[in-house]
Amino acid sequence: MEIFYDVLIDPFVQMVEAPDFLLQVLWEGLVSGVLYALIALGFVLIFKSSRIFNFAQGIMVVFAALTLVGLHENGVPAWLAVPLTLGVMYVLAVGVERVVLRPLVGQPDIILFMATIGVTLFLIGFGEFVFGGENKVMITEALGIPTGAFEFYPFDGFLLIEQKDLTAVIMAVLLVIALITFLNRSSMGRAIRALGDDHQAALSVGISLSTIWVIVWFIAGVIALATGVVWGARAGVSFALEVIAYKALPVLMLGGLESVAGAIVGGLAIGILEKLFEIYWGQPFLGGNTETWFAFILALLVLLFRPQGLFGERIIERV
Amino acid sequence: MTKFSKIGAMLAAGGLALGVGVTSVAAETMYTPNMSYRTGPFAATGIPLMNGQRDYVNMLNARDGGVGGVMVDFEECETGYNTNKGVECYEKTKANAIVTQPWSTGITLQVLPRTNVDRIPILAPGYGFSPMSDGETFAWAFNPPVSYWDGASMIMNYISDGDMNSLEGQKIVLLHLDHPFGKEPLPLLEKYAEQYGFELVPVPVGLKEMQNQSAQWLQIRRERPDWVVMWGWGAMNAGALTEAAKTRFPMDKFVGVWWSGSDDDLLALGDKAKGYKSISWNAPGNFPVIDEIKTHVVDAGNSMIEDASDMDKIFYQRGVVMSMFLTEAIKTAQKHFDVGAVNAEQLRWGLENLNITEELLSEIGMSGMVAPFQMSCTNHTGHGGAWMLEWDGAKFVQASDLLKPDRASIEPLEKEKAAEYAQNNAPWPTRDSLPCE
Numbered sequence: 001m002e003i004f005y006d007v008l009i010d011p012f013v014q015m016v017e018a019p020d021f022l023l024q025v026l027w028e029g030l031v032s033g034v035l036y037a038l039i040a041l042g043f044v045l046i047f048k049s050s051r052i053f054n055f056a057q058g059i060m061v062v063f064a065a066l067t068l069v070g071l072h073e074n075g076v077p078a079w080l081a082v083p084l085t086l087g088v089m090y091v092l093a094v095g096v097e098r099v100v101l102r103p104l105v106g107q108p109d110i111i112l113f114m115a116t117i118g119v120t121l122f123l124i125g126f127g128e129f130v131f132g133g134e135n136k137v138m139i140t141e142a143l144g145i146p147t148g149a150f151e152f153y154p155f156d157g158f159l160l161i162e163q164k165d166l167t168a169v170i171m172a173v174l175l176v177i178a179l180i181t182f183l184n185r186s187s188m189g190r191a192i193r194a195l196g197d198d199h200q201a202a203l204s205v206g207i208s209l210s211t212i213w214v215i216v217w218f219i220a221g222v223i224a225l226a227t228g229v230v231w232g233a234r235a236g237v238s239f240a241l242e243v244i245a246y247k248a249l250p251v252l253m254l255g256g257l258e259s260v261a262g263a264i265v266g267g268l269a270i271g272i273l274e275k276l277f278e279i280y281w282g283q284p285f286l287g288g289n290t291e292t293w294f295a296f297i298l299a300l301l302v303l304l305f306r307p308q309g310l311f312g313e314r315i316i317e318r319v
Numbered sequence: 320m321t322k323f324s325k326i327g328a329m330l331a332a333g334g335l336a337l338g339v340g341v342t343s344v345a346a347e348t349m350y351t352p353n354m355s356y357r358t359g360p361f362a363a364t365g366i367p368l369m370n371g372q373r374d375y376v377n378m379l380n381a382r383d384g385g386v387g388g389v390m391v392d393f394e395e396c397e398t399g400y401n402t403n404k405g406v407e408c409y410e411k412t413k414a415n416a417i418v419t420q421p422w423s424t425g426i427t428l429q430v431l432p433r434t435n436v437d438r439i440p441i442l443a444p445g446y447g448f449s450p451m452s453d454g455e456t457f458a459w460a461f462n463p464p465v466s467y468w469d470g471a472s473m474i475m476n477y478i479s480d481g482d483m484n485s486l487e488g489q490k491i492v493l494l495h496l497d498h499p500f501g502k503e504p505l506p507l508l509e510k511y512a513e514q515y516g517f518e519l520v521p522v523p524v525g526l527k528e529m530q531n532q533s534a535q536w537l538q539i540r541r542e543r544p545d546w547v548v549m550w551g552w553g554a555m556n557a558g559a560l561t562e563a564a565k566t567r568f569p570m571d572k573f574v575g576v577w578w579s580g581s582d583d584d585l586l587a588l589g590d591k592a593k594g595y596k597s598i599s600w601n602a603p604g605n606f607p608v609i610d611e612i613k614t615h616v617v618d619a620g621n622s623m624i625e626d627a628s629d630m631d632k633i634f635y636q637r638g639v640v641m642s643m644f645l646t647e648a649i650k651t652a653q654k655h656f657d658v659g660a661v662n663a664e665q666l667r668w669g670l671e672n673l674n675i676t677e678e679l680l681s682e683i684g685m686s687g688m689v690a691p692f693q694m695s696c697t698n699h700t701g702h703g704g705a706w707m708l709e710w711d712g713a714k715f716v717q718a719s720d721l722l723k724p725d726r727a728s729i730e731p732l733e734k735e736k737a738a739e740y741a742q743n744n745a746p747w748p749t750r751d752s753l754p755c756e
Contacts, residue, residue: 236554236587243526
C-alpha cells in the first residue's frame with residue numbers, strides 16, 4: 001500500500017504543501033512548452049503547404065541564430081543584423097525552392113523528405129565552415145531583451161520569473177497571432193491553406209506553387225530565428241541547438257502535422273506535463289531524465305486513440 | 320585568423336599529410352590519428368582542445384623536424400563525439416596507426432577490447448574508463464595524468480577541506496551527463512557516500528536536455544544540496560552554469576570536473592559565474608612552449624585558432640599538454656629501442672615508461688603547466704594530481720595548491736572493477752606476452 005501512496009497520493013500532497021514550487025514548475029514547463037510549440041510550428045507550416053516533413057527545421061534554428069550572432073560579431077549593429085539575417089533566411093528559402101524542391105515536384109513525399117535531410121547536411125557543413133563550431137553568446141542585450149528577473153513570494157514561498165523567459169513567451173504569442181492572422185486573413189495565407197488542402201485544385205486556380213514554397217520556407221526561417229534567439233539566450237548558440245528540434249517530434253505526433261493549433265496546444269501540453277512528471281514522479285521513482293522519453297510515451301498514447309493526433313485531419317484514402 | 324587563412328591552414332595540413340604520405344616511401348613518419356570532434360553538439364568544447372593538440376605536434380614538426388628527426392603525421396578523423404563514428408575512425412586508421420586517441424569515454428570503452436587484438440595503445444589523457452590505470456589488466460590503455468576517480472577524490476578532498484569525515488550529514492548533488500563519461504565517477508562517489516555518511520544525489524542530464532536544464536535545477540532547488548559537483552561536457556556546461564546563475568545557486572558551492580572548465584562557457588556569464596570552481600590537471604599561465612607554438616605555427620599561418628588570444632585559454636593549453644604526453648612517450652621509446660620511427664608496440668612501451676619530471680617540463684617550456692608524474696607497468700595513469708581553479712569573472716585563476724588523489728581508496732576499487740571488466744569480457748588477455756620489466 002505504501003507504494004500506492006508514494007506514487008498516487010504523495011506527489012499531490014507535495015504540490016499542495018509547496019505551492020510556490022509547483023508554480024515554478026508550471027512556469028518552467030510553460031516556457032519549455034512555448035519553445036517546443038515554436039519549433040513545431042515551423043514543421044507544421046511547411047508540411048501544411050507542401051506535405052514535406054522538413055528535417056532541416058532544427059538546423060535552420062542554428063543557422064539563423066549563428067547568422068545573427070556572426071553578423072553582430074563582425075560589427076553589424078543588432079537593429080541591422082536582424083533584417084539582414086531575415087534576408088539570409090529569405091535567400092535560403094529561394095535557394096531551397098530553386099535548387100532542391102522545384103526539380104523534385106511530383107516526386108513521392110519520401111523523396112522530398114530525403115531532400116530536406118540533404119539540406120540539413122549542407123547547412124551543417126556550410127554553417128560550420130562559415131561560423132566555426134565554437135559556442136557563441138546570443139546578443140540578448142543588444143537586441144533589447146531584458147536579462148533581469150522578477151521575484152515573487154506567493155504562499156510564503158519564492159517564485160522567480162526571468163525577464164528573458166517572459167519576453168520569449170510574449171514574443172511567441174505575438175508571432176503565433178501574426179501567423180494565424182496571416183494564414184486566415186491574407187490572400188497569400190489563404191493560398192497556403194488552399195495548397196495544403198488540395199494541391200491540384202489550388203494549382204488549377206492559378207496559385208503559384210514556387211511562390212508559396214518560398215514564402216512558407218521563409219516563414220519557417222523567421223520562426224527559426226525567433227526560436228534561435230530564445231533558446232540561444234538560455235544557453236548560448238552552438239550546433240547543440242539542433243538537437244532541440246527532436247523535442248518537436250512528439251509535439252507533432254500529439255498535435256497533428258497539419259494543425260497550427262495542434263502545434264501550440266501540443267507544445268504547451270508536453271512542456272508542462274513532462275516537467276510535472278519529471279519533478280514529481282521521474283526524479284523520485286525513476287532516477288530522473290524522464291524528459292527524454294516522456295513526451296514520446298504521451299504522444300504514443302494519444303496515437304492509440306487518435307492516429308491523426310489531437311488536431312490532425314482524418315484522412316481516408318481509397319485504395 | 321581570417322577565414323581564408325584558416326582554409327589555407329587546413330589545405331597546408333592536408334598538403335603536409337599528403338606530402339607525408341607520398342614521401343613515406345622515402346622518409347619515415349609516425350602516424351598518430353586523433354578522433355576529433357570539430358562538428359556537432361560537443362564541438363564548442365572539442366575545438367580548442369584539438370587545436371592545442373594539433374598545434375603542438377605541428378610546432379615540433381616545424382621547429383625540430385618532428386620527434387627524434389621523424390615527422391609526426393597527426394591526422395584528425397571526425398567523429399562528432401558519436402561512438403559509432405569513433406569506432407569507424409578506429410577501424411579506418413588502425414592499419415598504420417601507432418596510437419589511438421579515442422577522445423570520448425564511450426569510444427574508449429568500445430575500442431578497449433579491440434586494441435588488445437590490434438596491438439595499438441590507447442592514449443586517453445584525463446578521460447576514459449578509470450580502471451584502465453591498472454596496467455596489469457589493461458596492457459594497451461593509458462589515461463595520464465589523472466583518472467576520473469582521481470578527479471572525484473580530489474574534488475571531495477577540496478570541498479571537505481581535507482577532512483572527508485566533515486562531509487557526514489551533507490548532501491552532494493552529482494549533476495552529470497547521462498552518458499558513459501558522466502556516470503564514470505559514480506562508483507567512487509557511492510563508495511565515499513557510504514564510507515563518510517553523506518547523501519549523494521545523482522541528477523542526470525540527457526543529451527537533448529543539455530540546453531534546457533530547468534527540471535534538473537528545480538530538483539536541485541528542492542534538494543537544497545550543500546554542494547553541486549558537475550560532470551558535464553559540451554553544451555551541458557553552459558546550460559548548467561546559466562541555470563545555476565538563474566536560480567541563484569551559490570557559485571562557490573559549484574565544482575566541475577576538468578571538462579567543465581572551459582573559458583568560453585564561463586565568458587558568456589562573466590561576473591555571474593564568479594566563484595565557480597573547476598578542477599584541472601593543467602594550470603593556466605604564460606609558458607615558453609606557447610610562445611614557441613606562436614612563432615612556428617600560429618604566426619606562420621598553420622594554426623586553426625581564430626585568434627592568438629585563444630592560446631591563453633585553459634582548453635587550448637590542455638590540448639598542448641596532451642600532445643606532449645604522446646611525443647614524450649615517442650621519445651622514450653626511440654631512446655630505448657634506438658630507432659627513429661617507433662611502431663605501436665614500441666610506443667606502448669614508451670607510454671608505460673613515461674616519466675614526466677620537473678627537469679623535463681622545464682626543458683620543453685612547460686614547467687608548472689602540469690604536475691610531474693611517472694607511469695609504470697602497473698600504473699597506467701601516473702596520478703600526478705591537479706589544481707582547483709576558480710573563475711574570477713574574466714578568467715580562471717589557481718585556487719589551491721596541487722591536490723593529490725586518494726589512492727588508498729581508489730586503488731582497491733580499480734583492481735576490483737578491472738577484474739570485473741576482464742571477467743565480463745573473457746577471455747581477456749593476460750600480460751604473459753608483455754611481462755613487466
